[in-house]
Amino acid sequence: MRLLLPRPRINSQMYLAVSSAVEWTLRENVEIARGLRRRDPELLDRLIERFQHRLLRYLVFLTGNRDLAEDIFQETWIRVMERGRQYNGKAKFDTWLFAIARHLVIDWSRKKTTASLEALQEQFGNEHAFDVASTEPSPFDAITSRENRENVQTALSRLDSLHREVLVLRFHEELSLEEIATVTGAPLSTVKSRLYRGLAALKPSFAEVQQ
């Protein structure tokens, strides 16, 4: 009998809000899929505009090289236009986009006879790929922030691509672990272990700042 009672007001409102957000996202994905099937240039313009920073950030993290990331950025959108019919709108557009970008990086590394993503960093990584926002409100903050910036740059350039990739997808793009598994094509357990190892490798760089 208790089960038949209506849910508490706050819960039903939250449930409605969440379900309408999910429904909206699904509808948007279907619209994107339809537009891509038509090769609608207006839609592609809007998508490029909307995902520009996220896609470039992911590629810079993955390749460790800004110039290469910019080249693959353009290739990714061309591939999106060419293979748009393959996107069915059931998955989130951003996970599909990141998966395409990832495949292009792998293709590119194969063309250059590089064995894996890790080897990309050794070949093409540059120290200035990871620029950090420099808003410095006070001299004390300026010193701390400069230290932090240098720490992040050093730590990221030392990390291998697979760990950097998972870190950016989780903490920048805020994808769930399942979505990261879809993008990378790796099992969930592997994604988790890459995330732990990435954080573990990043952590020592902040030991001095903390002390």
Next chain:
Amino acid sequence: MRGVRNHHERAFELLCAAFDGSITEQEKVWLAEHLANCAECRRQKEQTQAAIAALKTVSISAASDLVQSTQRRVRTLCLQTEARQRRMRPIWMSSIFASAWMACTTPYLWQSFDLTGHWLHIPDLLWQMAFLVAWFTPALTGAAVAVWLRPQLTRAVSSQIMRATA
């Protein structure tokens, strides 16, 4: 000693899981108790938080000229692909029409040319040649129309691309 190290390792794994939100209530309680008693793991937690916060400060943004040139390239390719499809459309249409024409009319055409040839006492080779010409006429007409339309379509599309990418 091994047991103590395992506790620290477990605490770090749970810390990472806590950042994901994939941690059970029981694990939360265990982690809180462990952190309350372990200064080393508390420091690790602070370092991990600092690492994640610092990671979020990495600001990589696409330059506007990169975005604009990508949009231009994609737009041009879209129009070129569409133009290719439009150029192919008359060829496909004429091919379909010609194939249908050939399939439907072959027996009747052959019979009528045969009858006419014998009635007018025309040599076999001649009426058979005439049959072939009549048989191929729709396909040849379709191909001629497609060839005639091609430059017009190309010109129209080129100007469209110029306008779109200007």
